[in-house]
Amino acid sequence: MNGTLPLVIVENLTKHFPVMRGIVIQRKVGAVRAVDGISFIIEQGETLGLVGESGCGKTTAGRTLLGLYPATAGVVTIDGHNVRSARGREMLLVRRIAQMIFQDPYASLNPRWTVHSIVSEPLRVHHLFKTEAERVERVQELMGLVGLSGRLINRFPHEFSGGQRQRIGVARALASDPRFIVCDEPISALDVSIQAQVVNLLEDLQDRFGLTYLFIAHDLSMVRHICDRVAVMYLGVIVELADRNELYEHPLHPYTGALLSSVPVPDPRKDRTRHRIILAGDVPSPINPPSGCRFHPRCPLADERCSLEVPEWRLAAPSHWVACHKV
Amino acid sequence: MTTLLDVKDLKTRFHTPEGTVYAVNGISFHVDEGETLAVVGESGCGKSVSMMSVLQLILVPPGEIAGGKVIYRGQDLLKKTEQEMESIRGKEVAMIFQDPMTSLNPVLTIGRQICESLRTHLGLDQKAAEKRAVELLELVGISDPANRLGDFPHQFSGGMRQRVMIAMALSCNPSLLIADEPTTALDVTIQAQIVELVTKIRNTVHMAVIWITHDLGVVAGIADRVMVMYAGFIVEEAGVIDLYENPCHPYTSALLGALPRVDRRRDRRLKSIPGAPPSLLMEPHGCPFSTRCEVAVERCKSENPSLTPVGKNHHNIACWIDIKTGVAR
């Protein structure tokens, strides 16, 4: 890194969803602590992976980071702009430079709009071109970038397959020429061979336009393939963050270790002889997370201290952060 | 090893307003007692439809089992009436599905659902059925089983519901379990638990398993033999080690090349397969993979290759070309 500020700085990002009771007058009786204080940075041009199982808060984190959900606490800075406090013009600018690709190709495109309307929406919202003809040209250019013919712009989403719709979503995300894209499980809903197509496309676009990605996923194999650094989330907090090979080859946190050992490997000899750390029980509810270290009820290494004291987020090895008492 | 299930030339179609969907186009395979056969393929390849056809679970109309034989223990299941099939399903051949929330009745307790199966198929009375139900829940690793009999499906997590499904499937000691993407919707740590559970059970009770999935990692961990499907055809079948170390069909090889590895450093881009699977609305002509295949030749487009052995080890593929040399075999 050459001393430039990181493009994305996240400090103590928190998002709680209140649980309300009552019919006429509603009272808050608790909160779903979906994201409970996470911090990380993303350098320009890099891909940070955010992994975890369902309920860990990674999707909520991505949406709160972009300000789509109002954060309960914390600071998010994208290219110097404070997302929480941005209003009006500045917010519109943030929306221009930070974009999102969604998981469900069937729900993320408005079924009543043509492909052209969908992809050109950012152009209209940000007043990027003066005439409709210029917008059409830009849309066709974007379609070409993602491998779709420009002649398809008058079609409707239901005429395309999942992978093709996802590509339309990518074209839309690129329209405003963003610098940072949050990819929220962009390939989970796709077939294996299509996943490879979309991932390769994302990489090509990154190389070409110098994009920065936050890649949210639960597929640990794919994350290893595409990300530079990886953060592991559990029940609303980040438990470990390291460079990709360092994390996968020397995981420090017991949850990371268990997670990695559970991932099946397409190699029969290897897969059957692996030692699997099978975790007991299920993920607890984010309404009432366990005290101290959230992972302690399922952790094979946990002791009394783990149930009482929240572990500190610290640098355990070069560029390798972890929150665990036992490391 | 005795053959438990022998399917010959099974064809299934669906008649829709848009036309006829050729979902399964003449597949033949067998499952031996106690072995685990994995059926692998991407969406639309026909893997679920073929197994549902085996158990005559296809809704007719608009579906139609257009041909073939399904020989289970010497009898053709396709010739049986619905009533006869009812005594086979659940008792001899059990099936579990991807989403346990829709397979379980949300308004009945799970105790009632398990006992219903036991009382119908095995004729047990209520007390004996409950006792057996508790045993089954314990077998699948549900803690405090006696008290959980009175719980409803929504009170269980996804992984636990799948365990309950497995308990129900096992209740009558079936000889064959068909599992249709049972872990696809589960987290990877829960998936590992379920795979371990099924492995343990099938080893204990010597049950045959057909495991349908698109996940080539799971297959590597659980299968004895593997069958790869594409557009309603079987394109390759082999023993599990053979398939991964020596894939002979271009589709299998491409599929394996498109997989990232959790245990290796990244060395190259993922190999993606250009194009898309063919439309099932057209009657298949020629090899279904020919439009996307790197080594396809003219013959591939006009003649559909049938499954033929390649080498020893019961390794069969449906292909005209040897992918190592690019020359016709």
Place this chain on the structure above:
Amino acid sequence: MESAADHIAVLTPDDLETPPISLRQLTWRRFRRHKLAFVGAVVLMMLFVYSFGGAFFVSEDYANFNDTTISLNAPSQIHPFGTDAIGRDILARTIYGGQISLLIGMTAVIVETVLGILVGALAGYYGGVVDNILMRITEAMLNIPEIFLLIVMAKFFGGKIPDIIFFGRVLSGSVVLIVLIIGGTAWMYLARIVRAEFLSLKERDFVLAARATGTRNTDIIFMHILPNCLAPIIVTATLGVANAILTEAYISFLGLGVQPPTATWGNMLDSANNYLESAPWLWIFPGLLILLTVLSINFLGDGLRDALDPRSRAV
């Protein structure tokens, strides 16, 4: 131009399996298969032609021309539908009466649809306090008996609204009043439906994507979400026309509707009140026309509902 995705063969229109077919075309196809709905649509069109086209053959003055010497005559060659209590030709009156009834039906529906959409969309999209207030108002309106509202509003505003000229016809102010009353008492049903649709649609990813793009809320409401809940709106509006026509009929029966000499099917029924047995042609013809209209609208609405509902099992 060079694609960043060079290794992906570019997808062209030839690769898409089906020729371009918009959702509208698909909907039309589904609608055509619903025979009753088709019949309903045809009958409805015929009724419109009868009322508005018929005016070219019969003048309004003729419809209002009364000659007590020929009052209460049974249907004959000169007066195919007979004459009413003061000798006016019923056929002519059904033609002009039809214009008013149908007009009331359609414009009342416009009022109720606009109100219903506005209330439902704002309540559903913004939630919170806005939703609370709007829904309490809606519930209050729903709880007040419609007839009570109609009577109160008719009594209060009756006679205070001036006549208007509509395509060459002079319409008494009571017509406008009726339209406002009917529209103003029927919007609540649509509001609830629209609110429900908005509540579910606003959580969808494409709405989130629009917000991530920076699209303004008004655009999201009217350009993104509203087009996706057209189905229940169209169906409700269509059936609302039938409801409005019936409501007009019974307001008139209460004596509070459009005042004579302007005819509507409803007030023709009212004036038949004293002659139910002795001169049945007074109520049979307008009654039949109302029946036909309402039935055909209902069939049409059924067909539209099936055609527009993406979850129904048709094509």
